[in-house]
Amino acid sequence: MHLPTRTPRRIVAAxxxxxxxxxxxxxxxxxxxxSAASAAATAPAAxxxxxxxxxxVWLGVGPGGAAAGSTIYPLEFTNISHQACAEFGxxxxxxxxxxxxxxxxxxxxxxxxxxxxxxxxxTANAVLQFTDVANLTAAPCRPINASHLxxxxxxxxxxxxxxxxxxxxxxxxxxALTFLHVGPLQAGTGVPGFPGA
Numbered sequence: 001m002h003l004p005t006r007t008p009r010r011i012v013a014a015x016x017x018x019x020x021x022x023x024x025x026x027x028x029x030x031x032x033x034x035s036a037a038s039a040a041a042t043a044p045a046a047x048x049x050x051x052x053x054x055x056x057v058w059l060g061v062g063p064g065g066a067a068a069g070s071t072i073y074p075l076e077f078t079n080i081s082h083q084a085c086a087e088f089g090x091x092x093x094x095x096x097x098x099x100x101x102x103x104x105x106x107x108x109x110x111x112x113x114x115x116x117x118x119x120x121x122x123t124a125n126a127v128l129q130f131t132d133v134a135n136l137t138a139a140p141c142r143p144i145n146a147s148h149l150x151x152x153x154x155x156x157x158x159x160x161x162x163x164x165x166x167x168x169x170x171x172x173x174x175x176a177l178t179f180l181h182v183g184p185l186q187a188g189t190g191v192p193g194f195p196g197a
Contacts, residue, residue: 047085047086049085049087049088050081050086050118050153051153051158052152052157052159053158054079054080054081055077055160056078057075057077057151057153058078059073059074059075059076059128059162059165060073060074060125060189060191061073061165069131069135070129071129071130072128074125074128074190074191075091075093075125075127075151075182075190076123076189077091077123077125077185078121079119079120079121079122080121081120082120084119084120085118086118087116087117087124087153088114088116088155089113089154089185090109090113090126090154090183090184090185091126091151091152092151093106093128093149093151093180094106094107094180095149095167095179096146096147096148096150097144103144103146103169104171104173104178105170105173105175105177106180107128107178107180108182109182110129110183111127111183111184113185116185116186124186124187124188125185125186125188125191126183126184126185126186127182128181129180129182130180131178131179131181133168133169133170133179136170136176136179138176138177139176141171142170142172143168143170144170145168145169146166146169147163147166148161148163148164149162149165
């Protein structure tokens with residue numbers, strides 16, 4: 001018995017229609033993901049944290065502000081890169097002797113941090129307070145001259161140094177001998193009259 005010759009054609013056509021029916025929903029499902037990928041490609045990139053290499057760190061020296069038994073200077077962070085970057089938190093600050101070794105305790109932290117964005121050329125500052133170590137008598141201070149400051153931007157492991165700024169520091173490590181205190185980074189320079197202040 002011979003099957004009609006048109007039967008294979010019908011089977012092929014039916015198979016092709018079934019495959020088309022299966023492929024159409026798959027293409028329809030793929031379409032939204034393509035749109036999402038296109039949208040993601042055109043969306044602005046998130047602003048990353050300022051790396052150490054993007055920041056010039058400097059101390060706004062001058063008369064300095066005063067508090068009881070201490071002197072206050074603005075610690076400045078200028079974005080010297082060509083991209084905007086974000087900062088949040090407190091810088092790490094330590095006194096260092098000429099040999100490069102840290103002296104005493106790292107700076108204590110005071111205040112509440114808020115996120116800021118630094119465009120190229122913009123500056124942020126943190127209040128840095130130096131306590132007169134002669135007033136720290138709760139434990140043996142063992143005072144020594146510090147030759148520079150070591151600074152870490154928030155969330156960074158690389159450091160910057162500010163040299164040529166001598167001050168008295170305590171070698172003792174007791175909490176009561178914390179002679180440096182730093183506030184959170186805030187937008188703008190902390191030097192009165194300086195551009196961007």
